[in-house]
Amino acid sequence: xxxxxxxxxxxxxxxxxxxxxxxxxxxxPPPQDVLAELLRILSNDGPLGPTYAxxxxxxxxxxxxxxxAFVIGTLLGVLAGRRRxxxxxxxxxxxxxxxxxxxxWVFILLVLFGIENIVPVSALVLxxxxxxxxxxxxxxxxxxxxxxxxxxxxxxxxxQRLTGFYLPSIASxxxxxxxxSFAYGIRIVLIAEVIGLPNGVGILVAYWSDTLFMxxxxxxxxxxxxxxxxxxxxxxxxxxxxxxxxxxLSR
Amino acid sequence: MVRFDTSAALAQIxxxxxxxxxxxxxxxxxxxxxxxxxxxxxxxxxxxxxxxQAFAPLGxxxxxxxxxxxxxxxxxxxxxxxxxxxxxFRELTLWLLQISIFTPxxxxxxxxxxSLGRTNxxxxxxxxxxxxxxxxxxxRDAMGDFEDELTEMxxxxxxxxxxxxxxMYLPFLMPPLLAAGRVAFTLAWKVAxxxxxxxxxxxxxxxxxxxxxxxxxxxxxxxxxLFIFVLLIAEQLMRLAQRRFVKW
Amino acid sequence: MTHFSxxxxxxxxxxxxxxxxxSPLAAQSVSMTVEASAIPAFVAADRGFFGALEVxxxxxxxxxxxxxxxxxxxxxxxxxxxxxVQFVTEGSDFRYFSTAGAQNMYNGIVVRAxxxxxxxxxxxxxxxxxxxxxxxxGTWASFRAFTRAFYDxxxxxxxxxxxxxxxxxxxxxxxxxxxxxxxLFSGSSAAARALPEFRTVFSFTEAMEAATGQPLVINGAxxxxxxxxxxxxxxxxxxxxxxxxxxxxxxxPSAFASGGExxxxxxxxxxxxxxxxxxxxxxxIEEGKWYLSSEDYTQEWIGAIMTxxxxxxxxxxxxxxxxxxxxxxxxxxxE
Numbered sequence: 001x002x003x004x005x006x007x008x009x010x011x012x013x014x015x016x017x018x019x020x021x022x023x024x025x026x027x028x029p030p031p032q033d034v035l036a037e038l039l040r041i042l043s044n045d046g047p048l049g050p051t052y053a054x055x056x057x058x059x060x061x062x063x064x065x066x067x068x069a070f071v072i073g074t075l076l077g078v079l080a081g082r083r084r085x086x087x088x089x090x091x092x093x094x095x096x097x098x099x100x101x102x103x104x105w106v107f108i109l110l111v112l113f114g115i116e117n118i119v120p121v122s123a124l125v126l127x128x129x130x131x132x133x134x135x136x137x138x139x140x141x142x143x144x145x146x147x148x149x150x151x152x153x154x155x156x157x158x159x160q161r162l163t164g165f166y167l168p169s170i171a172s173x174x175x176x177x178x179x180x181s182f183a184y185g186i187r188i189v190l191i192a193e194v195i196g197l198p199n200g201v202g203i204l205v206a207y208w209s210d211t212l213f214m215x216x217x218x219x220x221x222x223x224x225x226x227x228x229x230x231x232x233x234x235x236x237x238x239x240x241x242x243x244x245x246x247x248x249l250s251r
Numbered sequence: 252m253v254r255f256d257t258s259a260a261l262a263q264i265x266x267x268x269x270x271x272x273x274x275x276x277x278x279x280x281x282x283x284x285x286x287x288x289x290x291x292x293x294x295x296x297x298x299x300x301x302x303x304q305a306f307a308p309l310g311x312x313x314x315x316x317x318x319x320x321x322x323x324x325x326x327x328x329x330x331x332x333x334x335x336x337x338x339x340f341r342e343l344t345l346w347l348l349q350i351s352i353f354t355p356x357x358x359x360x361x362x363x364x365x366s367l368g369r370t371n372x373x374x375x376x377x378x379x380x381x382x383x384x385x386x387x388x389x390x391r392d393a394m395g396d397f398e399d400e401l402t403e404m405x406x407x408x409x410x411x412x413x414x415x416x417x418x419m420y421l422p423f424l425m426p427p428l429l430a431a432g433r434v435a436f437t438l439a440w441k442v443a444x445x446x447x448x449x450x451x452x453x454x455x456x457x458x459x460x461x462x463x464x465x466x467x468x469x470x471x472x473x474x475x476x477l478f479i480f481v482l483l484i485a486e487q488l489m490r491l492a493q494r495r496f497v498k499w
Numbered sequence: 500m501t502h503f504s505x506x507x508x509x510x511x512x513x514x515x516x517x518x519x520x521x522s523p524l525a526a527q528s529v530s531m532t533v534e535a536s537a538i539p540a541f542v543a544a545d546r547g548f549f550g551a552l553e554v555x556x557x558x559x560x561x562x563x564x565x566x567x568x569x570x571x572x573x574x575x576x577x578x579x580x581x582x583x584v585q586f587v588t589e590g591s592d593f594r595y596f597s598t599a600g601a602q603n604m605y606n607g608i609v610v611r612a613x614x615x616x617x618x619x620x621x622x623x624x625x626x627x628x629x630x631x632x633x634x635x636x637g638t639w640a641s642f643r644a645f646t647r648a649f650y651d652x653x654x655x656x657x658x659x660x661x662x663x664x665x666x667x668x669x670x671x672x673x674x675x676x677x678x679x680x681x682x683l684f685s686g687s688s689a690a691a692r693a694l695p696e697f698r699t700v701f702s703f704t705e706a707m708e709a710a711t712g713q714p715l716v717i718n719g720a721x722x723x724x725x726x727x728x729x730x731x732x733x734x735x736x737x738x739x740x741x742x743x744x745x746x747x748x749x750x751x752p753s754a755f756a757s758g759g760e761x762x763x764x765x766x767x768x769x770x771x772x773x774x775x776x777x778x779x780x781x782x783x784i785e786e787g788k789w790y791l792s793s794e795d796y797t798q799e800w801i802g803a804i805m806t807x808x809x810x811x812x813x814x815x816x817x818x819x820x821x822x823x824x825x826x827x828x829x830x831x832x833x834e
């Protein structure tokens with residue numbers, strides 16, 4: 001109950017202001033207009049073809065980029081967590097990748113690849129790899145020296161060492177990384193899409209912004225936020241709790 | 252007490268050199284207006300700096316970033332402390348916080364620029380709001396770890412609220428604040444830059460957008476380099492501060 | 500060069516909230532919101548051509564100009580006549596009121612220079628990849644009307660293989676051969692005109708001239724009908740200032756070349772993309788072809804646009820002419 005109260009108050013305020021003070025539904029849409037747009041989106045109707053196709057394209061891009069970023073970030077992170085020199089070498093590139101906004105990456109990549117899916121996906125990979133990398137490196141560094149020495153004495157090496165030792169030891173870090181990078185991804189995926197693609201929610205949002213209708217933009221914002229929160233609550237939350245319990249049990 | 256680590260510095264420099272070499276090679280192979288060579292870009296950047304043109308946009312972006320960053324840090328720290336101390340407050344704000352974490356930045360930018368108008372204040376508030384949940388969760392979790400023992404200690408010694416804040420929480424919070432600050436500053440700088448790209452008509456982001464619209468990639472990259480340099484310097488400063496404080 | 504205030508300090512929505520019910524400003528000062536191509540407005544403000552009238556010229560991005568007028572945050576906006584009609588159709592109280600200082604719509608379609616022989620005109624691009632700056636843009640809406648009215652292309656998305664990308668990226672894509680041709684915004688078009696890699700094969704104003712004898716502009720002065728009714732003298736003074744600035748620009752094109760007084764303005768508008776070929780834009784200016792004056796704002800000109808929009812099935816129901824365009828001569832008569 002307490003959770004919902006401020007949100008309800010917020011919607012009430014929004015309604016009051018857009019109904020009595022800023023009466024300009026095109027720019028300041030009242031909640032009922034946004035709701036109508038939400039229903040329109042859910043009924044698969046939009047100005048540039050079926051909305052589900054656009055949403056699907058965006059989610060597919062996000063999932064692809066997020067998976068790739070997770071794998072690359074984790075592997076590089078393990079390496080960097082083990083060897084200080086690798087970490088120092090990676091620090092600046094990772095940091096540049098992270099700090100340049102996705103829209104700029106998209107522009108540079110667009111020049112290299114043309115209007116292709118690889119453009120927003122690689123831009124997202126560049127931005128999402130960084131937090132995974134940093135988190136993993138931190139996790140690996142936190143592994144106790146004793147365990148490492150034990151590994152050395154049993155001659156556990158290479159792939160076996162990665163999957164049998166490093167990854168289980170940093171499982172809780174990995175879930176946290178996945179969670180953080182997914183949340184980050186859902187926030188920035190639209191930015192990567194507005195500049196050059198045939199479909200996607202970013203294109204729709206740009207369309208509504210070009211024609212100056214705010215209601216559908218807010219509606220899409222609510223949808224994406226809801227998807228992000230649902231995934232976080234239903235997938236990552238339970239996963240993180242389970243891993244935490246397991247690691248406490250094994251101690 | 253900051254030890255200078257030679258091999259680390261070398262590795263860091265080496266990576267930059269490798270990146271520049273890759274860029275130069277790509278520019279020579281592609282040979283197009285769309286991908287100018289690094290020396291051309293740095294020459295343009297040099298001109299921007301020497302002629303003084305660089306400073307007004309840099310100052311505008313930096314000013315808004317810093318103001319928004321400060322706002323976000325204050326709000327975030329306040330939230331973190333309140334959420335760690337009061338269960339009711341935490342429950343009340345849980346959904347709001349979740350919403351603010353997951354709302355797409357692009358939509359926030361469009362909304363803010365259109366409904367609050369294109370003023371410095373809009374961007375500052377926007378930056379602050381994006382930064383706040385990041386700092387807030389950081390501080391809340393850091394407080395949560397130590398809250399019980401700290402409160403117990405404070406209770407048994409009967410320490411007043413004011414002293415509790417200045418004497419206990421703040422020194423204790425310094426390391427997580429610095430860590431959160433590093434992440435938050437990068438975020439703040441990026442959000443300020445993005446608002447300029449998507450419609451705020453001055454600052455570095457606006458210059459990048461203009462370069463882009465008129466297909467002057469050399470100019471675009473020169474501004475981008477300036478953006479990266481400033482961020483690098485800020486990052487190094489904060490790393491230094493962090494090392495100092497954490498050592499202490 | 501003086502600094503133009505690029506920020507918009509006028510009534511924001513927030514301030515509007517506080518100052519609810521405040522009386523309208525006496526029109527001693529007027530706010531005008533433009534994008535980078537509105538050089539006559541900057542020059543007029545800088546050189547004092549608006550006389551005693553205080554005109555605050557703020558520069559924002561192309562698509563935000565309209566938002567500010569819709570929100571009531573600016574008195575005068577620099578907008579396209581075609582988009583004005585679109586907004587009127589959608590219920591806004593906008594009036595286009597003068598072509599003084601408006602820029603000819605030289606933007607259009609560019610191809611690679613070496614393929615200019617292969618694709619000499621719009622029809623030759625059938626089935627080819629055409630990059631456009633977005634389906635929600637006024638440029639695309641205008642182009643759709645043009646293809647229907649003048650080329651008998653019922654659905655340009657079927658006639659061409661249309662892809663979207665932002666205007667600046669499109670030039671890179673054309674240069675690289677990723678798309679065959681691109682429909683551009685004005686800044687990118689000016690840049691393309693000044694660069695040797697590209698050739699313009701279709702421009703809106705030239706197509707319009709060929710078909711109707713009237714030019715087409717990309718922008719011009721727009722205000723709400725209410726504001727125009729209340730402030731005819733102010734509007735007339737703005738128009739006069741813009742006319743004077745346009746005349747000054749035509750007499751002094753060198754001020755916009757590299758090293759000139761207004762080099763930065765030209766740079767921002769895309770004219771100086773290639774210093775060696777900036778001449779193409781400057782010579783158009785010198786010939787008086789780049790900008791229009793208030794004299795071009797005639798019944799015939801408005802009629803030509805309305806006919807184009809009707810033939811091009813621009814919107815389902817075209818508004819009355821007087822609802823979108825202030826009748827020519829209204830402003831001068833009231834002076």
